[in-house]
Amino acid sequence: MGLLDRLAPRRPDADPSPDPAVVGDPVFATKALRKFLTSLTANASPVLLDLGPVVGSNVSFFGEQLGCKIFVEDIFADLDRHIRDGKIDRLPDFLKGRFPQVTGSVDGVLCWVLIDYLDKPSAQAVAAELTRVLRPEGALLGFFGAQQTTQARYTKYIIVDEVTLKHRSYPAARGRQTTLLNRDIIKLFGGLRVSDSFLLKTNIREILFRKPA
Secondary structure, eight states: OOOOOEEOOOOTTOOOOOOTTTTTOOEEEOSSHHHHHHHHTTSSSOEEEEOSOOOHHHHHHHHHHHOOEEEEOOHHHHHHHHHHTTOGGGHHHHHHTOOOSOTTOEEEEEEOTTGGGSOHHHHHHHHHHHHHHEEEEEEEEEEEESSOOOOOEEEEEEEEETTEEEEEEEEOSSOOOOOOOHHHHHHHTTTSEEEEEEEOTTSEEEEEEEOOO
């Protein structure tokens, strides 16, 4: 199921080989990532769910910073497969059973710019499942496009440090389906509360959600 399950030890002095995706990619500041990291430090061995794709340097970063257990679930790949197979109408039902994590077992969720590429039923299915697996007081960091585009491209985000990201685009089976307003995003994740929200110069909105206790 595209699962990467790793309990990474803290290695503050490690110098891992750079991820090939990092070299030469555009850089931009992130305002919410540091807050997201801080929210995960309350647990000695937090569990993190990353909605993919797999980025080796990101796995290393979280392992070194948090010593966390990481699940990577590449929903972008699932979306592309359903489109190629002509089964996009089945995607909402697929997503309802996509996440094997136990209810309330995940401390943090990284939801990169995924929701923009989903139809409404699929987005609702993902939001409901992410809310389900998140533990009380857990955090979800979501990225959402603030400007519509017709390009059929996904974006892979590479963490440089807690305040800097790099990004690389790669082909998608289809372009973004929607650009949600703040009220629509908040409604979609109705089981969570907004902790912080930032609009970046890259026309990406970062929203940090917390699950009520």
